[in-house]
Each structure stands twice: as C-alpha cells, then as structure tokens.
Amino acid sequence: MRMDRDRPAAGPLVRGFGPAGFKVDAPDGTMGVYPALLLTATRADAWTPPPLESLDAAALAPVLGEAIEFVLIGTGTDLRRPPRALIAALEARGIGVEAMDSRAAARAWGVLRAEDRRIAAALYPLED
Incomplete structure (x- = not known):
C-alpha cells in the first residue's frame, strides 16, 4: 500500500508498507525499507523487537530520549495489548x-x- 499526504510532516515519513516492511522517506532524502522500525521526528532506525509480551522501556530507549507526548506501538498484523508494566513505566x-x-x-x-x-x-x- 502506498500513502501520500497533502501536507508533508517534518522528519521521516512512512510512505508505504507490505510484506517486506515499511517504506520510509528519511529527512535527508534517502529511502529505506525496514521490517521493524523505530521512529522519531528526526530519524528512522531498523529495530529488532523483543516478543511483544517482553517489550519494556529498555527496548524503546532509542526513542525515549527525546521529548515526546506518547509512543505509538504497532503490534504487528493484529492489535495486541502491550505489557501493563511497560505502560505503567x-x-x-x-x-x-x-x-x-x-x-x-x-x-x-x-x-x-x-x-x-x-x-x-x-x-x-x-x-x-
């Protein structure tokens, strides 16, 4: 699936996704495809996530260093609940x-x- 926006956002944007992963335009004009991904307003990084039931703040440390309101957690093909301990932390x-x-x-x-x-x-x- 390809996604376009009328008003582009600053920073990396997910331009599409499919079985190979997420297609991302980086702020420097490069494009990458990532099977799993960490995003901030300034960068997109490949990620090797733990099983969702083991997800903790340490696994998200690269994106938690920035001043953020919240974290979007894409849980894969289906919606699943992240660990309560992560949410509380x-x-x-x-x-x-x-x-x-x-x-x-x-x-x-x-x-x-x-x-x-x-x-x-x-x-x-x-x-x-």
Whole structure:
C-alpha cells in the first residue's frame, strides 16, 4: 500500500508498507525499507523487537530520549495489548502509549506528525 499526504510532516515519513516492511522517506532524502522500525521526528532506525509480551522501556530507549507526548506501538498484523508494566513505566515518565496494529500505526504516524505532535513509534513486523 502506498500513502501520500497533502501536507508533508517534518522528519521521516512512512510512505508505504507490505510484506517486506515499511517504506520510509528519511529527512535527508534517502529511502529505506525496514521490517521493524523505530521512529522519531528526526530519524528512522531498523529495530529488532523483543516478543511483544517482553517489550519494556529498555527496548524503546532509542526513542525515549527525546521529548515526546506518547509512543505509538504497532503490534504487528493484529492489535495486541502491550505489557501493563511497560505502560505503567512510560506513564510514570509522563509518556502515553497508543497501541494499534502496525498498519494503523504507520498511517497514524504521518497524520500525527503533520499536526507537529511530539511522538515516537515502534512498529512490529507485519509478518510473524
């Protein structure tokens, strides 16, 4: 699936996704495809995520160093609930958690970044 926006957001944008991963335009004009992905307003990084039930703040450390409102967690092909301990740990730091399937999270990323929201995203692969 290809996604385009009328008003581009600053930073890396997810331009599409499929079985191979997420197609991302980086701020420097390069494009990459990532099976799993960590996103901030300034960068896109390949990610080797732990099983969702083991996800903790340490696994998200690369995106938690920036001032963010919340983290979008794309849980893969289906919506699954992240661990309660992760949600509690992030909320204790003043960071909200929004979980959705990875396709929805990839779409939401562009919309929320176009609104200049201070967010990060952790997208699990679309194929298990």
